[in-house]
Amino acid sequence: ETGVTQTPRHLVMGMTNKKSLKCEQHLGHNAMYWYKQSAKKPLELMFVYNFKEQTENNSVPSRFSPECPNSSHLFLHLHTLQPEDSALYLCASSQDQRDRSGNTIYFGEGSWLTVV
């Protein structure tokens, strides 16, 4: 059983919809991440939270809005997405995100998003 759980596993949404992806980690970690994995593209880091504070926003469009209410939960709010946003969205966590810490990042199973 994975220590990082994501819901929903599959989501189909229209371009005018508002939906959210949820992530929960059961590993006692303090850093949480959102990654995007599109077909034929490398994994892209989107956001990083460390101790509930956002530390990285990798030039992500504002139609993606993250929320981290505590160190165990991370949300990705989706609004007026485009078809090219269809991808696998992976949540991950690590002990913390200090520079050069090299902490292992553990991933969830991902949420497959299709925008129609």
Add this chain to the structure above:
Amino acid sequence: AQKVTQAQTEISVVEKEDVTLDCVYETRDTTYYLFWYKQPPSGELVFLIRRNSFDEQNEISGRYSWNFQKSTSSFNFTITASQVVDSAVYFCAYTSRQLTFGSGTQLTVLP
């Protein structure tokens, strides 16, 4: 900037064959960490191994082994006696601050 190259896009082998997945990285850092992850069709990235830049010892875990050579900036992964369940995309990754992934190698093990 750091860069991770996995030159093999796809590999197919027959069950019980040994297979080596290549990973080459570029960096100017002296302290860094290297990882391998497995991604089965379900999507989850499964952590396999973490190695820091000061530890060049090779590692073996069951049928898996890793060969880290700083002289050639390589961190190759070998599966011995491959099985159908090994079929997945394998990612090599590097970090000195932010985790950077290679483009992945799709391994197909045929029965």
